[in-house]
Amino acid sequence: MACLSRLILAPVALAVFGLAPALAQPPASAVTMEEMLGYPFQSGLAAAEHGDAVAWVQDIRGVRNIWVARGPSFAPRQITSNRDDDGQELTQLTFSPDGARLAWVRGGDHDANWPAEGNLDPDPTSVTQQPEVTIWSVVLAGGAPVEVAKGDAPAISARGVLAFVKDKQVWSAPLGAKAKPERLFFDRGRDGSLVWSPDGARLAFVSDRGDHAFIGVFTSKERPLTYMAPSTSKDGSPKWSPDGTKIAFVRRVGDGGAPIPILKETPDPWSIWVANVADATAHAAWRGPHTLAGSHPDTEGGANLHWAAGDRLVFLAELDNWPHLYSVPAAGGEPLLLTPGGFMVEHVSETGDGRFMIYDANTGAGADDGERRHLFRVPTDRASPIALTSGSTLQWQPVVADDSHIAFIEAGPQAPPVTALIDLASNSTRSLTSPAASTGFPASALVAPTAVRFTSPDGLIVHGDLFQRQDGGGAKPGIIFVHGGPPRQMLLGWHYMDYYSNAYAVNQYLADHGFVVLSVNYRLGIGYGRAFQHPDHGGPAGAAEYQDVLAGARFLQKLPGVDANRIGIWGGSYGGLLTAQALARDSSTFKVGVDMHGVHDWSRLLAREIGAPGARFEAGDRDQAMQTAWTSSPDADVAGWTSPVLLIQGDDDRNVPFQQTVDLARRLEDRGVDFEELVIPNEIHGFLRYRSWLTADSATVRFFQTRLAAPAP
Numbered sequence: 211m212a213c214l215s216r217l218i219l220a221p222v223a224l225a226v227f228g229l230a231p232a233l234a235q236p237p238a239s240a241v242t243m244e245e246m247l248g249y250p251f252q253s254g255l256a257a258a259e260h261g262d263a264v265a266w267v268q269d270i271r272g273v274r275n276i277w278v279a280r281g282p283s284f285a286p287r288q289i290t291s292n293r294d295d296d297g298q299e300l301t302q303l304t305f306s307p308d309g310a311r312l313a314w315v316r317g318g319d320h321d322a323n324w325p326a327e328g329n330l331d332p333d334p335t336s337v338t339q340q341p342e343v344t345i346w347s348v349v350l351a352g353g354a355p356v357e358v359a360k361g362d363a364p365a366i367s368a369r370g371v372l373a374f375v376k377d378k379q380v381w382s383a384p385l386g387a388k389a390k391p392e393r394l395f396f397d398r399g400r401d402g403s404l405v406w407s408p409d410g411a412r413l414a415f416v417s418d419r420g421d422h423a424f425i426g427v428f429t430s431k432e433r434p435l436t437y438m439a440p441s442t443s444k445d446g447s448p449k450w451s452p453d454g455t456k457i458a459f460v461r462r463v464g465d466g467g468a469p470i471p472i473l474k475e476t477p478d479p480w481s482i483w484v485a486n487v488a489d490a491t492a493h494a495a496w497r498g499p500h501t502l503a504g505s506h507p508d509t510e511g512g513a514n515l516h517w518a519a520g521d522r523l524v525f526l527a528e529l530d531n532w533p534h535l536y537s538v539p540a541a542g543g544e545p546l547l548l549t550p551g552g553f554m555v556e557h558v559s560e561t562g563d564g565r566f567m568i569y570d571a572n573t574g575a576g577a578d579d580g581e582r583r584h585l586f587r588v589p590t591d592r593a594s595p596i597a598l599t600s601g602s603t604l605q606w607q608p609v610v611a612d613d614s615h616i617a618f619i620e621a622g623p624q625a626p627p628v629t630a631l632i633d634l635a636s637n638s639t640r641s642l643t644s645p646a647a648s649t650g651f652p653a654s655a656l657v658a659p660t661a662v663r664f665t666s667p668d669g670l671i672v673h674g675d676l677f678q679r680q681d682g683g684g685a686k687p688g689i690i691f692v693h694g695g696p697p698r699q700m701l702l703g704w705h706y707m708d709y710y711s712n713a714y715a716v717n718q719y720l721a722d723h724g725f726v727v728l729s730v731n732y733r734l735g736i737g738y739g740r741a742f743q744h745p746d747h748g749g750p751a752g753a754a755e756y757q758d759v760l761a762g763a764r765f766l767q768k769l770p771g772v773d774a775n776r777i778g779i780w781g782g783s784y785g786g787l788l789t790a791q792a793l794a795r796d797s798s799t800f801k802v803g804v805d806m807h808g809v810h811d812w813s814r815l816l817a818r819e820i821g822a823p824g825a826r827f828e829a830g831d832r833d834q835a836m837q838t839a840w841t842s843s844p845d846a847d848v849a850g851w852t853s854p855v856l857l858i859q860g861d862d863d864r865n866v867p868f869q870q871t872v873d874l875a876r877r878l879e880d881r882g883v884d885f886e887e888l889v890i891p892n893e894i895h896g897f898l899r900y901r902s903w904l905t906a907d908s909a910t911v912r913f914f915q916t917r918l919a920a921p922a923p
Contacts, residue, residue, distance in 0.1 A: 241655045243908050246719045247271070247900065249626035249651050251708050252619045252643060254303045254314075257609035260562070261309015263350065264609060264617040264642075265289075266629050267300045269708065270649055272900025274300045276314060277629070278350060279642050281612045284631055286642045289348055290355055297334035297898035298341065306366040307410075311349055311385055313364040313372060318343040319894045322864035332862060334898040336891060345374055347385055359383045359391040363402060368410030375402055380415060380428070395428050397435060403446060407454040412487070414448040414457055421465035425457060427487060438485035439492035442466070445483075447515045449523075451540070452564065457485045458495070458523050458540065460513045462506055469830030472820065473751045473838060475744055478505035482515065482523060484540050495523055496538045496545055502744070508697065509533045509736060510556045518590035519564035524548070526555060528740045535567055537590050548588045549595055553580065554737055557607045557706075565590060568608045568616055572699070572737050574600050578661040580737065581675065581702045585618060585632070598632060599639075602658075605630075606706040617642070621704035623658035626651060627711070656718045659702055662728070664765040670745075672758045673738065675700055675729040677721035678771065687776035687918040688766040690792070690800070691717055691729040692759055694783030696749075699737035700729045709896045713782070716907050723911065725918075728766045732758035732788070750812035750839035756791050763792075763799050775801075776918045780910060782806035782858075783866060783895065790844035790855070790874065797853040802917040804910045807859040807866045807895055810874040812839035814867070848877045854884040856913040858906050860893025886913065 254267040262281030267274055272295030279286045289312070290300075302315045319332050326332075331341045345364050348355040361376040372383045376393075378400040383391040399417030406413055413428045417437070425438040425445045438445070438457060447460040462480045470476055477500050485492035498504040507513060507528050514526040517540070524537045527545070533554040536545040549555055553573035560567055567590060570583040574597060583606045588595040599605045603622040611617045614634050620641075621627040629642040659675040666672050693700050693710060705711045717727045731737065732755045733745045747754040759779075767774035779800045781789045786808020792800040809815060816839045823832060840846055855878070859871045871887075878885045888909050893902050 241652045241719065241722050243719060243904060243911065245650065245652050246655075246715050246722075247712070247904055247907065248649055249704070249711065249715060250628075250643065250649055251711055252627045252629045253708060254301055255607050255609050255617060255619060255629065256303040256305060257559075257611055257617065258305035258309030259307040261305060261307070262612040263305060263309035263312075264611050264629075264631075265303045265305070265312055266617075266619075267303070268629075268643060271295060272297070274298070276300060276303065276312075277643070278312065279611075279617075279629075279631075280309070280350065281615070284611065284615065284617075284642065286629075289350075295900045297332065297902075299898065302362075302364060304364045304366060306370065306385070307368045310351065311347055311366065311370075313345055313347045313358070313366060313385075315362055315364065316344050316346055317341055318362065319864055319898075321896055322894070324864055326862060326864055332894050332898060333892045334860075334862075334894065334902065345372070347372070358385070361391070363404060365404040365406055365413075367406040367413070368408065371410065373404050373406070373413055375404065378402075380404065380413070395431065395435060397426060399424065399426075401426075403448060405448050405450060407450050408452060409454055412454070414450065416446050416448065418444075423464075425459050425485065427457070427490075436487075436490050438487070438490050439483065447513055449515050449517050451517050451521075455487055456540070457487060458515060458517055459483055459485065460506075460515060461494075469826070469828050469832070471831055472816070472835035473831050475502060475746075477502055480506040480513070482513070482525060482538070484523075493542065495540055495542045496525075498527065499529070503529055503531060503740060507533055509554065511558060514558045516558070516560045516567070517564070518560060518567075520591055522590055524560070524567055524590050526558065531739045531741055533736075533740075535569065535588065546591070546593070548590070548593050549586075550593055552739070554739075556583065556736075559609050560590075561610050562613060568598075568610060570606045570608060570618075576600070576602070578702060581661050581673065581699075581731075583701070583706070585616065587634075598634075598637070602702075604701060604703045604706075619706065623703045624653045624656040626653075626704050627706075655722050657721050659717075659729070661702060662765070664761055666733075666758045666761045668754075668757065670733060670742075670758070672733070672761060673731045674762055674765070675702055675731075676769075677717050677727040677729070678769070679721050680771075685771055685773035686724055686726050687778065687914070688763075688769070688772045688774075689717075689720055689725050689727045689914065690759060690762050690766060690777065690779040691727055692732065692779065692781035692785035692788040693729070693735070694781065694785045696732070696734035696755070696784045697736045697743060699731055699735050709782070712903055712907065716910060719907075719911060720914065723915070725914065726766065726769065726772050728762050730759055730762040732762075734784075750816055750835070750842050752838060753791065753842040756788060756795070759788050759792055760796060760799070763796075767799075778802040778804075778914050778918055780804035780806070780914075781808070783808065786866075787844065791847070793853045793855055794844045794847035794851045797851055800853055802854050802914065804856045804858065804913055805874075806906065806910075807863055807871065808844075809866055810843060810870045811845045812843045814870070815839075845874065845877060848874075848881065851878065851881065851883055854886075854917055856886045856888065856909060858888040858890075858909065860890040860895070860897060860902070862892050863895045865895035 361374040363375040382394040403416040423444040481497040516524040535548040585598040608618040786805040
């Protein structure tokens with residue numbers, strides 16, 4: 211039995227199991243972890259429909275503030291004055307159509323897979339007063355932000371009425387008045403996806419009924435709700451026509467029929483429908499083929515449905531193995547591919563006149579642009595895309611600021627994200643946020659990662675990003691990094707998700723402190739086509755992706771300047787799962803690991819998803835799937851686990867049950883495996899506080915420095 215000692219670092223509990231050596235002193239370096247994690251991060255970029263205004267959230271060391279910029283000058287202005295690392299999200303920035311007002315949501319966990327028990331909102335600072343999710347608003351012409359209501363998912367009409375969701379029902383509150391919020395209407399479903407008509411007179415919403423869902427329309431308290439062509443299907447993503455007479459929506463099959471195979475991927479059919487609001491009748495404008503490639507996309511934004519000029523509908527589909535934009539007449543017809551080529555379209559916006567789509571994609575003139583994001587513009591009626599950006603930097607999440615400007619977020623290998631603006635007439639760009647140097651960020655200490663490729667045992671070509679400082683000296687320890695998701699792609703620069711920008715910063719810190727890091731973009735990830743993202747025997751159906759991780763380790767071991775006998779691994783979420791899998795299956799290769807909130811027993815999660823075995827007589831492949839899920843799990847191979855590991859998780863995790871780490875800890879303890887724990891009370895999956903990330907990241911690096919004895923750079 212391993213010996214036990216415990217050290218409490220409020221509000222973080224750190225427990226050390228096993229006889230670990232004393233912590234080694236970190237190698238000499240001018241860069242501290244506090245400095246490396248001091249990068250400013252931009253998110254939530256939003257634009258007014260008609261008001262020539264953009265807004266975004268800037269997060270510096272956990273202090274979140276909202277900024278706006280209004281045309282024609284687009285001079286940036288901070289509109290909130292937060293000074294604390296309070297762990298409260300600022301999300302869902304929503305303009306009134308005229309751009310005069312901005313609303314947003316404070317608090318919550320908007321990346322959760324499920325709510326916490328009792329629907330409690332996150333309390334990462336362990337305050338004694340229960341936090342609540344609230345909606346705030348500000349008049350951009352002047353005035354202080356005010357709390358409007360307790361709720362979520364705001365939508366502002368052209369008439370100045372705020373609709374929002376509270377307890378799965380639709381509520382409203384007038385903006386500019388001190389009226390009490392009230393429930394707008396009663397609906398038997400769980401309501402969401404609120405969209406006002408262009409004139410602000412009617413509200414479309416999704417009424418989720420469990421095994422089916424309707425598109426509902428509210429007109430007034432005196433008139434009954436209407437539902438657009440109700441069926442046994444699941445309808446969603448409502449989009450009004452410019453004249454407000456029709457609604458386009460996505461239709462997917464409702465729950466039912468014979469059990470869907472769990473171990474084998476089957477088509478997920480979908481179609482696009484157009485309803486006449488006056489009589490609630492509808493017709494299919496397009497039906498996807500009943501094939502795997504014709505399945506509903508599960509990349510960013512799903513179908514990305516837009517109503518464009520010329521009465522055309524623009525949407526995203528993977529009909530040729532890549533997520534691409536298509537357009538089709540609203541009356542129905544054959545889809546037109548707008549963005550041909552071997553790349554993925556990700557974040558999408560529509561110009562105010564509906565004639566063009568602005569998007570980011572992992573393509574360009576550069577040899578390694580498949581590992582970046584650049585901006586493009588394409589007409590909605592023909593396949594004539596034009597590149598708006600290029601080079602070694604990355605651009606993402608474009609929004610239309612006005613008729614001649616596009617706002618977006620830009621980063622590079624060394625330069626952290628900034629909000630920027632491109633003038634379409636001159637093709638010139640300028641930053642709307644201060645450079646990272648103004649916050650003391652040590653950009654010059656960063657190395658530009660290089661794109662590498664290697665081959666998995668089954669012949670699949672796998673991509674990776676290599677962080678290696680060419681500074682001479684002896685062979686350095688190597689680290690494999692595996693991202694979470696798994697539908698993610700690590701890039702040759704800072705990431706558009708804050709979780710992975712943190713990982714990028716840690717990998718840079720490791721490279722600066724005597725390690726060589728290989729970030730592996732294993733199968734199941736995005737960016738390399740649908741077949742790569744949806745492989746046979748992936749995840750709980752066989753863990754086929756693990757061979758890519760092991761192939762990455764073999765590649766790293768052969769690199770000049772890497773000590774093949776000192777290889778570690780780390781990752782969070784799905785990356786935590788793969789870290790645990792590597793240590794359980796190949797401790798002889800992976801000498802040490804850091805597992806952040808990983809899944810360790812697939813069968814528990816699968817049982818949660820598919821329900822109790824007695825729910826229906828037909829079992830399908832349930833029993834076989836449960837067995838395969840178990841054998842695909844790290845827990846199944848724990849007998850081979852000998853390498854030390856650091857387990858990190860917040861105990862209010864709403865994406866991976868905390869029990870997964872509790873269970874693994876007991877198994878490792880029973881086998882006498884050397885492990886440490888870092889438990890952060892009341893933190894969620896993607897830590898809400900800078901302090902939490904600083905604690906976890908510092909412990910990660912210290913663990914590697916201690917167990918792999920990293921030499922000074």
